[in-house]
Every structure is written in structure tokens, then in C-alpha cells.
Amino acid sequence: MITILEETPKNPITLMGQRAGVCWGADIHDKEKNYRRGLDCIRSGHHRVMEYVNVEMIIDGYSARVIREWYTHIGGAPTRLQASTRYINYKDFSYTTPPLIEKNQEAAEIYHQTMNTIAEACSRLESECGIPREDAAMLLPLGMTTRIVDKRNVRNLIEMSHQRLCTRAYWEYRLLMQDIGKALGEYSEEWSYLVNHYFVPKCEVAGYCTEKKSCGKAKVFSAVADILNKQPAMQE
Ligand SMILES: Cc1cc2nc3c(=O)[nH]c(=O)nc-3n(C[C@H](O)[C@H](O)[C@H](O)COP(=O)(O)OP(=O)(O)OC[C@H]3O[C@@H](n4cnc5c(N)ncnc54)[C@H](O)[C@@H]3O)c2cc1C
Structure with a gap:
């Protein structure tokens, strides 16, 4: 249900290192050095370089509802096309x-x-x-399945994974996020590394849970808990 399009580079980490190398006056023709520089940037939190790696993919067979949530991730000005509801054959419309x-x-x-x-x-x-x-x-119901052609940078996808792999996220979005991680992981070795190390729920990034209704996997940081307890939770 996820098709990674060929416009997606197979060597995202090397590409990041190549872009960073331009600014450092480095030898950007050495692939090995580019790869190591890219990795250094990511590990050091210089995540602007991630914006040079675009992911183009077809997302097919998920509900219009989850795609509505997908559209809330606007960092880096992503773009997409969505299947029309004007030409749908009602007899065959499928749903989640x-x-x-x-x-x-x-x-x-x-x-x-x-x-x-x-x-x-x-x-x-x-x-x-x-x-x-x-x-x-x-x-037509929100549960109806739809198809989109999506383009966004990997920084956006990594940020998204922090929100959407969290157990508080809607179950279909968690599934969608896992499916994207799987498809990218199979696309190339560099993608496999990125997915395995950086597509993680936000508690793994923060070191504690930031949600008011925690699943208990990570401890809720007490200062954050105090603030959250005074605010209503969002319910998407
Ligand atoms: C459990 C849960 C419940 C939710 N409930 C609701 C709900 O009830 N209603 C609802 O509408 N949404 C809801 N949401 C969606 C949520 O509010 C966000 O819209 C969604 O997570 C996308 O925003 P983002 O900041 O995570 O990601 P992105 O838009 O991809 O942004 C990533 C990062 O980029 C930066 N950034 C992005 N845009 C800007 C900008 N314009 N200016 C400056 N910096 C920017 C920020 O640092 C941001 O953290 C929910 C999400 C979750 C996980």
C-alpha cells in the first residue's frame, strides 16, 4: 500500500553529507566522506540537512480520515495529490x-x-x-479509502514519526507510519539505517513521556505532568 517512487534518493545520508560539504569546502566527490559527514550532521542534531532529501511515494488504501490527519504535518511545505471524489464508483467504494x-x-x-x-x-x-x-x-464516509501521491522531506517524516508512533496516536496512523518505515527500510541500506535509528516515538527522543494520558512505557517528567494536568488533552 506504500510505493516509494524512484525520485526518492537511495542514498539519503550520503546526499545530506554532500550538501553539508559544500558549505565546509570539503571534497564532495568522495562518497565515503559524504556518508560519514551526513551521519555526523544527523547525530549532532544539525537536522537542516535532512531537508535536502525528499521522499516521493504513493499512499494507497488508507482511510480518508487518516489522510486528513496526515495533512496536519506541514513543516517544510510538503505537497500532494489526492484521488478525486467526483469520479468514484459508489458500488466499489472500499473502506477501512x-x-x-x-x-x-x-x-x-x-x-x-x-x-x-x-x-x-x-x-x-x-x-x-x-x-x-x-x-x-x-x-461519503471518512472511513472510505483513498489514494494520494505525496512528496515531503525526511525531516518532516522523522518529526511525524515521533508524533505518530506514539501509542496516543490513532491506530491507523501508527500502522501507516510503520508501513512507511517498512517500505523505506526496504528501499536501501541507508534508508534502513535512518528508519531504524530515527523513526521513533517522541518519548524515545525526549527521554520521558510528554502526553497527559501516558501509556506507561516511559516515565512522565514531573514538571511536564504538572503543566499538562492543568490543560485539556487533544483528541484527534
Ligand atoms: C495524540 C494526538 C492528538 C491530536 N489531536 C488533535 C486534534 O484534536 N485536533 C487537531 O487539529 N490536531 C490534533 N493533532 C495533530 C497535532 O495537533 C498536529 O497538527 C500534528 O501533530 C502535526 O504537527 P507537528 O508540529 O507535529 O508536525 P509538523 O507540522 O510536521 O511540524 C514539525 C515541526 O516543524 C516546526 N514547524 C512546523 N510548522 C511550523 C510553523 N508554521 N512555524 C514554525 N515552526 C513550524 C515545529 O518545530 C514542529 O514541531 C493530534 C496529534 C496527536 C499525536
């Missing part, structure tokens, strides 16, 4: 079913029936009432 619903027979029946009713209503609005498809599409 949350695991908790899937394994509850009664809930699954209600859920699937509702999806069928929506598909049928959209169809009838168009065929029986002459309503244009773009208006009937207002009924």
Missing part, C-alpha cells in the same frame, strides 16, 4: 474497518450495513434524483 469493529459481530453488521446504505444512497441520488456526483459525494 477498525479491528475492534471487525471482531465484534454485531458491531461489524451495523458498520457494513451503514456503508452499503451510503453507497446505495449515493447511487440513487444520482440515478433516480438526477443529483450530480459531486453533490452525492457529500455522503
Whole structure:
């Protein structure tokens, strides 16, 4: 469901080191040195260099709801195209079913029936009432799956992983983040290194949990807890 496009460089760390080397008057034609310089930059927290590495990918089969959350990650001006809701074939529209619903027979029946009713209503609005498809599409659910072509830099993706691999994140987003990490990890050795070391939840970066409702994996830093206890939690 994640396709990494060939415009994504196979050697992200080397590329970072090459860009940094320009500013240091270094030999940017030596791949080994570029790689080591890139690694140094990342480890030292000079993360501006990550903005020279773009990831272009097709994200397909996740719900419109999770993609709506995906769009909140705006650092570095990412861009994307999304499948139109104007040309959709209602009879075939597919949707995500949350695991908790899937394994509850009664809930699954209600859920699937509702999806069928929506598909049928959209169809009838168009065929029986002459309503244009773009208006009937207002009924489409957030659970409907969609496809996007996405382009963003790796600094944005790493920041995103800190938020979205956290157990407080929506389950489908955690899954999406893991799928992206897997696809990138398989793309090349340098990507595998980046994913394994830097695609981590925010508690692993901070050394403590910053969430009000902690999963307990990391300790909540007491000063942070005091502040958070006085504020309402966000519920995306
Ligand atoms: C558990 C959870 C619950 C949530 N609940 C809600 C909710 O109820 N409603 C809702 O709307 N959203 C919600 N969100 C989404 C959240 O508020 C953010 O929109 C989302 O995490 C993306 O923002 P970001 O700062 O993490 O990432 P990015 O936008 O990718 O930003 C990464 C970093 O870049 C920098 N940056 C980005 N943009 C700017 C800028 N304009 N100016 C200066 N620096 C910038 C900042 O340092 C930022 O930390 C929730 C997220 C989580 C994980």
C-alpha cells in the first residue's frame, strides 16, 4: 500500500553529507566522506540537512480520515495529490474497518450495513434524483479509502514519526507510519539505517513521556505532568 517512487534518493545520508560539504569546502566527490559527514550532521542534531532529501511515494488504501490527519504535518511545505471524489464508483467504494469493529459481530453488521446504505444512497441520488456526483459525494464516509501521491522531506517524516508512533496516536496512523518505515527500510541500506535509528516515538527522543494520558512505557517528567494536568488533552 506504500510505493516509494524512484525520485526518492537511495542514498539519503550520503546526499545530506554532500550538501553539508559544500558549505565546509570539503571534497564532495568522495562518497565515503559524504556518508560519514551526513551521519555526523544527523547525530549532532544539525537536522537542516535532512531537508535536502525528499521522499516521493504513493499512499494507497488508507482511510480518508487518516489522510486528513496526515495533512496536519506541514513543516517544510510538503505537497500532494489526492484521488478525486467526483469520479468514484459508489458500488466499489472500499473502506477501512477498525479491528475492534471487525471482531465484534454485531458491531461489524451495523458498520457494513451503514456503508452499503451510503453507497446505495449515493447511487440513487444520482440515478433516480438526477443529483450530480459531486453533490452525492457529500455522503461519503471518512472511513472510505483513498489514494494520494505525496512528496515531503525526511525531516518532516522523522518529526511525524515521533508524533505518530506514539501509542496516543490513532491506530491507523501508527500502522501507516510503520508501513512507511517498512517500505523505506526496504528501499536501501541507508534508508534502513535512518528508519531504524530515527523513526521513533517522541518519548524515545525526549527521554520521558510528554502526553497527559501516558501509556506507561516511559516515565512522565514531573514538571511536564504538572503543566499538562492543568490543560485539556487533544483528541484527534
Ligand atoms: C495524540 C494526538 C492528538 C491530536 N489531536 C488533535 C486534534 O484534536 N485536533 C487537531 O487539529 N490536531 C490534533 N493533532 C495533530 C497535532 O495537533 C498536529 O497538527 C500534528 O501533530 C502535526 O504537527 P507537528 O508540529 O507535529 O508536525 P509538523 O507540522 O510536521 O511540524 C514539525 C515541526 O516543524 C516546526 N514547524 C512546523 N510548522 C511550523 C510553523 N508554521 N512555524 C514554525 N515552526 C513550524 C515545529 O518545530 C514542529 O514541531 C493530534 C496529534 C496527536 C499525536
